[in-house]
Structures are given as C-alpha cells and as structure tokens.
Amino acid sequence: MQVVNWLPRTELPFAAPSRPELLEIPEPVVVAPVVPAVVADTPVAPVVKPAERVKIEVPRPSLASTRTGAKPVEEAEETPAVVKAPIVPPPRFALQLLRAGRCLLLVELPTGESFQTRDPAYLLLKDMLRAAGLPDSPQIVGEPVRWPLLVRGTMDQGPEAARDFVQGFLSVRMEETPCACLWLIGLPAVRFAGEADAEAFNRELQIEGLGSAWAVPGLELLMEEPQRKADVWQAMRRLMARWKESNE
Template identity: 90%
Template sequence: MQVVNWLPRTELPFAAPSRPELLEPPEALVEAPVAPVPVVETPVVPTVKPAERVKVEVPRPSLASTRTGAKPAAEEAPVVARVAPVPPPRFALQLLRAGRCLLLVELPTGESFQARDPAYLLLKDMLRAAGLPDSPQIIGEPVRWPLLVRGTMDQGPEAARDFVQGFLSVRMEEVPCACLWLIGLPAVRFAGEADSDAFNRELQIEGLGSAWAVPGLELLMEEPQRKAAVWQAMRRLMARWKEPNE
C-alpha cells in the first residue's frame, strides 16, 4: 500500500515508545536555482541569388534550307588544299660516241650541234685532250623533254630520269663503253641522279656503270676558270678509256 510511516491516534498498550524524530514534520523541499541556458545567436547568412544562366542560341537551319535539303555549314565536308603540280623539267640532250666512251651532252641552244658552234668546238678540244677521236659519232636524235606538249602523261622529274636512264641502257647494250661522260647539269641530274656538286667527279650508276660528271659546255665558256678542274679530273680518269696497247 506504499505506507512509509504510520502513527496511531491513541497509545497502544504494550507498544514500544515512539521515536520523537518521527513525530517531527518533514522539512520542505527547497528547489535549487537552475542556471539559465545561454542563447546562441544563429548568424544570418545572406541569401545569394543563383547566377543567371546565359542563354546560348543554337542556330537552326532556315526554312528554305530545310525544304531544299541543303546541309548546315557545320556539316559541310572540309576543303582539301590542292598541291600545285610540279612543272616538267625542260632540257635537250645529245648522245655521241667517241672511241670507247659515250657522251651525253646538254645542247646549250636546244638544237643539234653545228660544225662551227662554239660549244661543239670546245667539245672537240676536250676529246683531243682526252686522247679520243675529235669527230664524235652522233647516235640518234636528241632527247628532248618534255616529250608531249599536252596530255595527261606524267612528265615530272622522276619520269624524266627513268626515260633518260632507260634510253642510255638500251644504247649501252648495243655497244658497251668504258666510261660515260655526262656533260651539263641535266645529263648529271637525270642520268647520274646527282647535282652540280658532283661536277668533275666519277659516279657509279646502277645499270650504267662508271660515269664522269662534267660542267656544261656553255658554263665552261662563260666561266673559263672551271676548265682547270676539268683537265685535272680528266687526267685521273684517262686510264679508263685508253686502249690497253696504248
């Protein structure tokens, strides 16, 4: 029954004496002061408006292009730059035979040699100095390039080289030679696959054998100081075309 203390109204017979402290009224409960809870101020965060989105306008094909079926500019195929074709080289070469040598000579004027041409007279002097007949035999017509004035045939530098080397190969099979003279830059370039740096030097050409690169006759006449180097190179190579019994 949850009874803590019980006191009778009258003294009970034969009961134990009461304890005085139990008869005193209980002390009133004093509530302890409660400390106030500190109030924390919440910082005010300024409201930031979201940045406005930039409107991107997507170009739409016009009604006219849609009807005609034309493609937008972004879908057009890229323009490929065209490489300008290399112009064909221009030269005229004459093949001659002197003793055991074949001579592929640049024609300074593009026309065949005449008996009194200064370039032809210089060539005769060179042959006499080399110990070869000074009246060389002309073999065939001059090789002129380009072959065609019009047409779609390739007439570039590589085609010219193949043609000149093929022409010489056929002639050398008919009558072998001890040394091939290449006189003039076109002869050196398209038969010997070399440049002006090879002047006065001996070249080994696949399929054609030994060759001697010589400056052009007109260049030797315009720059006589080049003749000394030609004579020196000639003396070094002379044993190639000399007859064994000479």
C-alpha cells in the same frame, strides 16, 4: 532668457485680462532622432544574391542526321581540307648522245639544236676529247632527246618521268655497245641521267644500271667561266686510265 510667453500663477491686481489662447498648453513636438552619417572607412557587407542556375542546352542530333549517319557540324568543321599537290611544270632540255672511242657522251645542246661543225661549243668538245686521248670526231648516236616529248596531252612529263626516259634511253644504247665511261656534260644530263646536281661536277658517279659516269659542267658554262676548265682537267687526269685501258 529666451522666454516667449510667461503666465503668472495668480491673478495680478490691476493686470490686463489674460488671453485665452495663451492658457492652452501646446502639444509636445516630437523630434526625429538624427542618424549619423556612415563613415567611409566602415566596411559595408556586400549584398550577396543567391546564385542563379545557368541553363545549359545540350544539342541533340536531328532525326535526319540520325537516319543518314551524318556527323555533327562541329566534327565536320574539324576535318582538314584536302590540299592539292602543286603542279610541277615539265623540265625543258635537249641532249645529244655521242660516241668517242669506248666512251659515250650525253651532252647538253646549248641552243637546243644539233651541233654544227663550227659551233663554239662543238669546238670546245673536240678540244676536250683530244686532251682525254679520245677521237676528236665523235659519232652521233640517234636523234637528240628533247623534253617534254609532247606539247599537249595528259601524259606525265614531270622530272621523274624525264629521268626514267633518259635512263631507259641510255640503257638501251649501252646494251648495244658497252662503254668504259659515260660522260654526262651539262646539268640536265647530270640531273636526269645521274640523279645528281651541280655539286657533283667533276666527280665520278656510280649509276644503277648504267655503271660509271663522269659529271662535267656544260659546254656553255665552260665558255662563260673559263676558270672551270682547270677543275675539269684535274678530274680528267684521274679518270683517264679508265678509257685508256679499254683502248689498249
């Protein structure tokens, strides 16, 4: 029955005297209520803190920049850097002007030196002139045109300057003795006199101030690739009437 202490309502005969401490009524014990555990599924309202006001600092120009009119640092950084144009090295070539009948021939010198009578390139040129019905002993006109003109100096010797020089040189020579057709033999002659490239080989060009011109592959290239001679011959047959009529 879980009875710890028991006191009779009346005094029992022949009973032992009661102990005083047993007669004291103990104070009731206050038991704290048990708080149930929080269930995980129960949504918990988040604690919302009041929004903090962000302090924004506005940059202000200094007194020195206001007086001198200097731009802020942000604007200075956005200014694109100046890119310098790449330096183009001057082209290198040597050209010789020849006259055969009523035709002028601007020929690339394969070795950079003047033609010699037994040079393979010069012998090939003589064969081409005979096939075209022109004198096979062309006359040399002036000194070879070598570019660049100066080894040192500040003068512009780029591609545009080379083109102006070669065209000016030909213009003066053609004013002295007009020609029926100008042969441009070799890529430097086609590029700096005719303002064209290798795709213009075996074609007729119309050059402002110089008239009609015929673009021909270089003599060195014709010796290295003999199959090109057939295309040269076909183009020559189409243009042959131009200088033959002039010779009659």
